[in-house]
Amino acid sequence: MDRLTKLVELLMTPSAPVFIIGGLVVLLMPLLVHFCLAQSATYTVLPSVLLTGPSGAGKTTLHTLFERRTTPSETHTSQTPSSTELAVNESRTSSYREDLDATGATAARFLMIDTPGHGKLRHFAYERLGAEGIQGVKLKAVVFVVDAAAISEPEVLADTAAYLYDILLRLQKRVASAKSGKAPYAIPVLVAANKTDLFMALPGKLVKSNLEKELGRIRKTRSKGLMDSGVGADDLGGGADEGDDWLGEYGSEEFKFEQLREFDIDVAVEAGAVLGDKPRVDKWWTWIGEKL
Ligand SMILES: Nc1nc2c(ncn2[C@@H]2O[C@H](COP(=O)(O)OP(=O)(O)OP(=O)(O)O)[C@@H](O)[C@H]2O)c(=O)[nH]1
Numbered sequence: 001m002d003r004l005t006k007l008v009e010l011l012m013t014p015s016a017p018v019f020i021i022g023g024l025v026v027l028l029m030p031l032l033v034h035f036c037l038a039q040s041a042t043y044t045v046l047p048s049v050l051l052t053g054p055s056g057a058g059k060t061t062l063h064t065l066f067e068r069r070t071t072p073s074e075t076h077t078s079q080t081p082s083s084t085e086l087a088v089n090e091s092r093t094s095s096y097r098e099d100l101d102a103t104g105a106t107a108a109r110f111l112m113i114d115t116p117g118h119g120k121l122r123h124f125a126y127e128r129l130g131a132e133g134i135q136g137v138k139l140k141a142v143v144f145v146v147d148a149a150a151i152s153e154p155e156v157l158a159d160t161a162a163y164l165y166d167i168l169l170r171l172q173k174r175v176a177s178a179k180s181g182k183a184p185y186a187i188p189v190l191v192a193a194n195k196t197d198l199f200m201a202l203p204g205k206l207v208k209s210n211l212e213k214e215l216g217r218i219r220k221t222r223s224k225g226l227m228d229s230g231v232g233a234d235d236l237g238g239g240a241d242e243g244d245d246w247l248g249e250y251g252s253e254e255f256k257f258e259q260l261r262e263f264d265i266d267v268a269v270e271a272g273a274v275l276g277d278k279p280r281v282d283k284w285w286t287w288i289g290e291k292l
């Protein structure tokens with residue numbers, strides 16, 4: 001008891017060691033807490049890949065193929081997003097057909113998020129584009145699935161390109177708005193030209209050029225809409241929000257996906273098919289594996 005009172009007395013008497021130890025505890029505690037929290041956070045955050053694209057393009061069919069490793073039967077149009085945990089081996093060489101859990105290989109796990117493509121349900125995808133590290137998910141790549149067999153129809157091309165424009169513009173703004181500060185990590189985009197098992201499907205190159213042309217047209221119409229609404233050309237040139245809704249190189253005549261490199265956005269277009277004689281999705285799977 002005597003000892004305890006002595007100790008308390010020592011602690012209560014102002015002295016250099018007490019001040020130093022007290023000061024250190026106060027200073028180091030927040031750091032300690034921060035490191036503990038940061039460690040547990042990195043443990044739970046899964047890299048994720050967002051599946052987007054217009055309704056009927058084949059997102060859920062592709063998602064189901066990756067999940068079950070066999071060609072899926074009929075799907076229904078999606079109303080809500082759905083996620084599946086997938087895995088690729090550490091050297092990113094395993095096929096989507098391999099069950100890494102069964103072989104016991106160490107694997108890089110990731111989350112694939114399927115979203116609905118219906119015009120009124122696209123907010124699900126937009127929300128996830130803006131949410132970095134939210135809900136234990138870190139967005140690493142975007143796969144935009146298009147129907148290569150229907151894209152030669154003007155309405156399909158217009159709807160597909162309008163959706164792609166909104167996705168790319170959001171990714172561009174994410175980088176552009178952070179330009180003064182620390183640049184965010186890059187999020188690449190794969191345009192997966194699906195249904196090339198059908199004879200009327202356009203080859204990847206044509207899907208790419210058709211989309212670029214249509215994106216260029218959308219860009220022109222949107223900026224024209226801005227001018228007609230009373231914003232003069234001078235205002236457009238000098239304002240702080242110069243070309244805010246302009247995708248790619250500002251003022252350029254034609255739109256090319258390469259223009260998005262300036263914003264650290266890499267766009268690849270690859271043809272494939274989920275259905276048909278046998279799935280041809282390996283290029284897409286490899287692309288995903290490289291981006292994780
Ligand atoms: N021929 C062919 N048909 C396909 C292919 N992929 C998907 N489909 C068919 O396309 C239709 C739509 O596929 P879904 O996967 O439901 O489309 P989705 O993109 O998920 O559409 P939403 O959920 O409405 O956004 C289904 O009837 C599929 O069987 C393909 O590679 N080739």
Ligand SMILES: [Mg+2]
Nearest residue numbers: 059060077078
């Ligand atoms: Mg779906």
